[in-house]
Amino acid sequence: MGFSRGADDQPIRSSTSTHARYLLIDADHLSLEMVWHIVVRHRSAACRTAAIRIGAKSPEASVTLSLEVVAEHMGAVTRKGGSEVVDQNIRVTVNGVEQQSSVEPRTLLVHYLRDTLNLTGTHVGCDTSQCGACTVLLNGQPVKSCTMLAVQADGAQVQTVEGLAQNGQYHPIQTAFWEKHGLQCGFCTPGMMMAAVGVLQRSPNISDDEIRQQLEGNLCRCTGYQNIVAAVRAAADQMRGGAAQPAAAGTSGQ
Amino acid sequence: MAVSRLFGATVKRREDPRLITGKGTYTDDFKLPGMLHMAILRSPYAHARITHLDTSKAKQVPGVHAVLTGQDLEGKVNGIPTAWLIPASDLKTPTYKALATDHVRFTGDGVAAVVAETPAIAHDALDLIDINYEPLPVVTETEKALAPGAPQLHDDAPNNQAFHWTFSNGDPDGAFNGAEVVVRHRFVQQRLIPNAMEPRGAVAQWQSGADELTLYNTTQNPHIVRFLASVTNNIPENKIRVFARDVGGGFGSKIPFYPGDALTIFASQVTGRPVKWIEDRRENFLATIHGRDQITDVELAAKRDGTMTGLRVKAYSNMGAYLSTAAPGVPTWLFALIVPGCYTIQNYSCDVLGAFTNTTPTDAYRGAGRPEAAFLIERMADLLAGELQMDPVDVRRKNFVPADAFPYTSAGTLTYDSGNYQGTLDKALEMADYNGFRQQQQQMRQQGRYQGVGLSTYVEVCGLAPSPAAGAMGFQGGLWEPGTVRMLATGKAVVLTGTNPHGQGEETTFAQLVGDMLGIPAEDVDVVHGDTAAIPMGWGTYGSRSTAVGGTAIYKATQKVIEKAKKVAAHLLEASPDDMVFDSGTFHVQGSPDKKKTIQEVALMANLAWNMPEGVEPGLEESSFHDPTNFTYPFGAHICTVEVDPDTGEVKILRYVAVDDVGVVINPMIVDGQVHGGVAQGIGQALYEHAIYDEAGQLITGSMMDYAVPNATHIPTIETARTETPCPHNLTGVKGVGETGTIASSQAVVNAVVDVLSPLGIKHIDMPLTPERVWQAIQAAKSSGSGSGSGNANQPGQPGQ
Known part of the structure; x- marks a missing residue:
């Protein structure tokens, strides 16, 4: 299935024109679930507010759906009176603390975490779910928090990088990233560590090649991944009961 | 200088505790009271x-x-300046x-901006x-832009020519x-996109x-x-404070001042x-x-x-x-200037x-001109070796600047400060088992494996x-660095640096340097x-300058x-400064080790200034402004071995050996990390990124779905080693x-792939060496007969060998 993005009614067929309001999808019969899948993967910041248009063979035959409509289909939107979209009340347990919030249905989970809860350790590095900087644990599983709506996290447990250290002790993955020089600029690091925690939960006895494969959804531009792999390896060994003791959070030095 | 525990030691980075706990302060993490959001x-x-522009509907959006x-902006925001006027x-x-x-x-030139209560409202509007x-x-292409009849971008740049620059030395x-x-x-x-993981951004706070x-x-x-910003936004330089502590990678892309920065400032005003x-x-x-x-x-001209x-x-x-x-x-x-590389070419x-062209402006991306130069000369060295049926090692040995010839003035008029090119090559050959690989290569080929x-x-x-060199080259700035070391009354030290590390770890490196010299804990x-x-x-x-210049x-x-x-300590100990010995953080009188003051004690007394020697001012803070007398010239030898799948064109890196000489090393762990990341970007260029x-000027590779930033499966383990020539x-x-x-790195990978394919007559494939390009080259070479390929199967019609 091919697709391209168009800026309003201008005949732009490239996938990269700015401020896409529509996804022009070369397929006649798509389920809304499929459309949703496409939207969240190829969303731009502009698409937070905009729409998608289905049926690219002829623009006249196309259907325009706002993100709200798609969200509504997902059961996430209620409307007041005529058509005004109403903010949704959600209840999310984040790092062990229950949060009750009212959010716009179109709010992405990552923006909810950063802007509403001030948990700025979760970063936004792309708009196509490629980079993984926004990875958090949702009910224990790593997810890219730019790829789901906050309303979809209603009732869920979310863990962010701020929740990794417990009782003043770093999580083994934090200790390992520090000791193995698994970070340089640090921007990908929170997402990388959260993804790694998920990997190690699934595969405690993982090989180095498997670490690389399982982290391919998280991009780092600084380290060449070598010390990230070494850090995940060290954390795996430690979590299986290795000799290393976790460092006290906040200590510095050698 | 004294080599002690900190200098040269692997010390964990002090930057990391805030970064591994999500407490970094990147630009997007700042929230100021009353802050608005801008979208472009x-x-x-x-x-x-632009034939019509109406913003009235957008202005009516609540928020x-x-x-x-x-x-x-006319008359209020000036054009974005070019700061290197060659x-x-x-x-x-x-x-x-x-x-x-x-x-x-x-595509991407800014035409309007909205400032609103939230990012979503700004994008709505x-x-x-x-x-x-x-x-x-x-x-979009350089040669087409320079050709007669090309679409013209600027009235004041005829034929789209930005500059014509020439250099010649010798004959x-x-x-x-x-x-x-x-x-x-x-x-x-090929064109590359830096893709620092943190996108660019700014928060401007204008206080009227x-x-x-x-x-x-x-x-x-x-x-x-x-x-x-002072030049662009007409604000006196002394009324501007720029703050950038945690920066999520740069690789050159965060050197420039951008339209978005000027706009954000203006929007706040x-x-x-x-x-x-x-x-x-x-x-x-x-x-x-x-x-x-x-x-x-x-x-390239050469002797037989x-x-x-x-x-x-x-x-x-x-x-x-x-x-x-x-x-x-x-x-x-x-x-x-660096194109002649390690070689004694005189002319x-x-x-x-x-x-x-109608494309995004280009500027410095990691290496900035020097990767292009190294690629060029190292590919030519291999092409010469192929022409003369010599081993690529021997061609290099034949032409290296000898270790006893430094300082050496190159054909590029640079004075290489120090080096031992043969030394790093020998070490790399040994690590990679070059001779063993050559023998094994023939056996593998007979088994149908192409390495x-x-x-x-x-x-x-x-x-x-x-800085004088910068001026001679037309760079509209200096290239010196300040360093300030301030000892506080409590014996702690504050170091100020004009460099701005953003992943390179100088908060740690500089603490090691200063801690060592002052004899206090890092x-x-x-x-x-x-x-x-x-x-x-x-x-x-930028330009690998922070530790060499700022340090x-x-x-x-x-x-x-x-x-x-030393003067303060001597005064306190009632001794002559000439008799003071400073060792491991303590001053003592020569011959009387019991008459001593620690530097922390001296710092306290200097800050209190109750009893200063005559003519010595209070406080213990000094600055230096260092302008180097020359550039620095790191060097080394990288060896890559690869296997090519002839059916798919896929390149697999078998081993990557990097022997570098970057002078004296303060923190080996950080230096290794820099090499890893640098090689990864070079491999990215060699194999993936483009x-x-x-034809309409749309960037087809405009997202991380379409542009291949390497992931963890794309980059091999890099085997590092060093020699140390200060x-x-x-x-x-x-x-x-x-x-x-x-x-x-890029040329090490390409040279390896061409080494695999040279029996087919393939002399070059342009980067990135994607499976498609390699496969096409193989098919073209096969169809033109083994050993008589065009020499550039990827680019029919271009001058080949």
């Missing part, structure tokens, strides 16, 4: 006239505070408006801006007259009344941003509120600079014994639609044409560097960077602190390591 409308056309157009080159610097008024020149374009003919034409062997080739350095600006900015050089602008990744692909994009026609005698280069560089901050210097000075010329080995022996010019040394209000003028982090400034300041402390425009002209012996990996 960007042209969907690569080249067009919108301002909608800005190019007209609003001389004697007929350089054209057309105005680069922060928002276009009537003419857009690349962008969609309501009514704008019509009249599309114009588009040109290049003479070297080619009667040369025993001449090898010619054309290389395409005080008329002061605070700018939180994701930049590698806050003081340069302060300077350029217009609204009277703090304004945040954070680009999304798509915007980053379009509006943050790209790198490389250079075509070179190269000729492999001695290189002459080199001529004709380069065509794609500058994009406008000249970014440092852009003109990249494909000229930073490229051309050399380089001719560079820069062109405007090859590629060398890269490089020297780079970095540690940027003497934990007691705080390193402050990224705040122009706190730090004297400095020029930032030397700090070293000199620390020496001054010790000198002053920014592609279609830099002779600075006090620390440090040369710098930030760019070596990128400069050294």
